[in-house]
Amino acid sequence: MGRLFGTDGIRGLANRDLTAEVAVDLSVAAAHVLGEAGAFARRTDRRPLALVGRDPRASGEFLQSAVIAGLASAGVDVQQLGVLPTPAVAYLTAALDADLGVMISASHNPMPDNGIKFLARGGHKLADATEDAIEARLREPWDRPTGAAVGRVHVPAGEWRRYIDHVVGTVLHGLHGISVVLDCANGAASRVAPAAFVAAGATVHTIHDHTDGYSINDGCGSTHLDDLRAAVVREGADIGFAFDGDADRCLAADAAGTVIDGDQILAVLARAMRDRGELVHDTVVGTVMSNLGFQRAMDELGITVVQTAVGDRYVLEAMQRGGFVLGGEQSGHVIMALHATTGDGLLTALHMTEQMAATGRTAADLAAVMTRLPQVLVNVAGVDKSRADSDPDVVTAVGRAQAELEGVGRVLLRPSGTEALVRVMVEAPTAERAEAVARDLAGVVEHRLAL
Numbered sequence: 237m238g239r240l241f242g243t244d245g246i247r248g249l250a251n252r253d254l255t256a257e258v259a260v261d262l263s264v265a266a267a268h269v270l271g272e273a274g275a276f277a278r279r280t281d282r283r284p285l286a287l288v289g290r291d292p293r294a295s296g297e298f299l300q301s302a303v304i305a306g307l308a309s310a311g312v313d314v315q316q317l318g319v320l321p322t323p324a325v326a327y328l329t330a331a332l333d334a335d336l337g338v339m340i341s342a343s344h345n346p347m348p349d350n351g352i353k354f355l356a357r358g359g360h361k362l363a364d365a366t367e368d369a370i371e372a373r374l375r376e377p378w379d380r381p382t383g384a385a386v387g388r389v390h391v392p393a394g395e396w397r398r399y400i401d402h403v404v405g406t407v408l409h410g411l412h413g414i415s416v417v418l419d420c421a422n423g424a425a426s427r428v429a430p431a432a433f434v435a436a437g438a439t440v441h442t443i444h445d446h447t448d449g450y451s452i453n454d455g456c457g458s459t460h461l462d463d464l465r466a467a468v469v470r471e472g473a474d475i476g477f478a479f480d481g482d483a484d485r486c487l488a489a490d491a492a493g494t495v496i497d498g499d500q501i502l503a504v505l506a507r508a509m510r511d512r513g514e515l516v517h518d519t520v521v522g523t524v525m526s527n528l529g530f531q532r533a534m535d536e537l538g539i540t541v542v543q544t545a546v547g548d549r550y551v552l553e554a555m556q557r558g559g560f561v562l563g564g565e566q567s568g569h570v571i572m573a574l575h576a577t578t579g580d581g582l583l584t585a586l587h588m589t590e591q592m593a594a595t596g597r598t599a600a601d602l603a604a605v606m607t608r609l610p611q612v613l614v615n616v617a618g619v620d621k622s623r624a625d626s627d628p629d630v631v632t633a634v635g636r637a638q639a640e641l642e643g644v645g646r647v648l649l650r651p652s653g654t655e656a657l658v659r660v661m662v663e664a665p666t667a668e669r670a671e672a673v674a675r676d677l678a679g680v681v682e683h684r685l686a687l
Contacts, residue, residue, distance in 0.1 A: 241370075244549060245351050247343075247349060249349055250299065250348060250349060250350035251298075254295075256298055256299065259303050260302045262306070263302070263306025263310070264306045264310045265370045265376070266336065267311070268310065269366060269370050269373060270284075270336060271284060271310075273369075283312060284335040284336065285313045285314075285333075286313070286338060287315050287332065288300060288304055288317060288339075288340070289318065289319070289320040289337075289339050289424075290318070290319060290320075290339070291319060291340070291341040292423060292452055293340075293342070293347055293350055293449060293481075294347070294449035295350045297449075299352070300316065300340055303340065304316060309380065311381040311386060313387045313389075313390070315332070315334070315392050316389060316390070316391045321399075321428060321479075322483065324396065325338075325355065326339075326577050327577075330357075330359040336354065336357070337356075338352065339355070341481060341482035344421075344485075345481070347450055347451070358577065361577075400428055400432045400435060403575070403580070403583045407436050407587065408590070409593050410436060410437040411586075411593050414437075414439070414474050414592055414593050415438070415471065416441070416476065416589060417442075417467045417468045417473045417476035417477070418433065418440060418442050418477055419444050419456055419463060419464040419476065420442060420443075421452060421453050421481050421483075422444045422447065422457075423481035424483045425581065426442075426444075426445040426447050429581075430445065432582055438589065441473060458480045458487045458567070461487060461489065465494075473491065474491055474599065475489070475589060476489040479581045480568075480581065484579040484580060485498070485567060487568045488500075490600040491598060496603045498566045499526055499606065500530075501584060501603075502522065502562070503605045504602045505562060505570065505584075505588065506520045507539075507605055508587075508591050509561070509562055514561065515561065516561045517559070519540040521542045521543075522542070522543055523543060523544050523547070524543055524545065525566050527566065527611060528609050528646055528663050529607045529609045533605055533607070537605075542560070542563075546565070548564075548569035548578075551565060551571060552578070555571060560573070564584075568581065570583075572587065610670045611670065612661070612667070614661075614677075616678050618656060619657065620656075621651035621685070622651070623685055624685065625651075627684050627685060629680060630681055634649050634677065637676070641664055645665060645673075648661040649677070658685065660681060
């Protein structure tokens with residue numbers, strides 16, 4: 237079995253891969269590792285404090301109980317936050333001066349899956365070395381506290397409103413006169429997103445806001461945009477946003493129902509922050525999957541783009557290294573470091589809408605800051621991805637495709653980090669040309685690397 241932690245916590249089929257026993261053991265190990273590393277505040281007035289939140293998945297109920305049981309048995313006090321977005325748990329971990337945050341969610345994955353993410357003091361994701369240490373200490377013998385030394389569990393009231401106050405407080409221009417559709421993916425955004433937009437002054441239409449535990453991400457949210465696009469047109473709204481299950485990302489649709497992706501949202505925010513003098517070093521962080529049109533738009537605006545591997549974790553690491561304040565992915569993870577320690581779909585949506593209210597421009601007009609090149613992605617399955625960068629015929633085919641698109645497009649061949657497949661991405665001036673180049677290259681990969 238490989239490393240238990242992935243790029244965003246631990247995920248798997250709930251009650252099969254991710255069981256109550258695993259959740260208890262992980263929580264105990266996390267308490268030990270963080271406590272011994274000095275990550276828990278040295279206080280005499282209280283025990284270490286952890287916050288635990290979840291998305292609405294049915295399995296989140298028993299996993300939440302297991303996580304809380306593990307932490308309390310290790311002598312950690314716990315506040316059970318209930319259903320909240322991942323960025324809300326991250327914010328509250330900092331705002332409430334907690335020693336540890338835990339989010340139970342599998343993000344955009346289907347309902348049967350679930351996951352566990354740990355957050356350190358200040359609401360930051362754990363370093364790889366810390367996750368490795370937690371994994372290494374699963375189920376080790378330990379001296380269990382007893383009596384008054386065990387942790388206590390508290391269910392606070394209204395902490396979700398503290399998060400809403402925070403994100404709305406970052407919006408300096410009211411959203412009065414703006415009509416918004418929100419697709420909450422039947423997930424963690426279902427309560428907080430509509431409340432935040434109403435508080436900011438917008439007129440709100442909500443779809444897929446049921447938290448029954450079974451319908452999260454089911455044909456809705458940021459990975460299924462058809463319902464959002466139709467609702468925006470039907471309601472005559474100015475813009476719509478679709479969140480994923482734990483609301484750490486969003487995508488948008490303009491008044492005509494045209495999709496606005498994460499690259500376009502990032503471009504809009506980068507230009508606005510540059511104009512306000514907030515964009516540190518006039519630099520924004522993207523990934524190797526960022527559309528070439530994004531790079532060209534930033535070049536025209538005099539904004540430097542730092543590229544990372546795919547994954548908001550890598551975007552955040554680059555931002556921290558360079559002291560940058562804005563970064564994101566095409567998938568809609570946008571990190572606004574002036575206001576948050578993680579990607580935050582609600583925060584992103586509010587600030588995108590604020591640009592409409594402040595400038596009087598439509599969403600389509602703002603998104604036109606960049607011209608998105610047609611992009612085709614082909615997943616080639618059943619291949620030996622370890623040879624993708626070394627097979628001579630594949631290397632030659634990639635070089636030939638790159639030469640063909642020199643100056644007008646690009647090619648990216650990327651082995652998957654989790655599956656036995658190779659991703660072939662091609663951008664070109666037309667969709668037809670991108671499709672043709674991608675299919676030709678995928679054919680070479682399939683022929684040469686077949687298992």
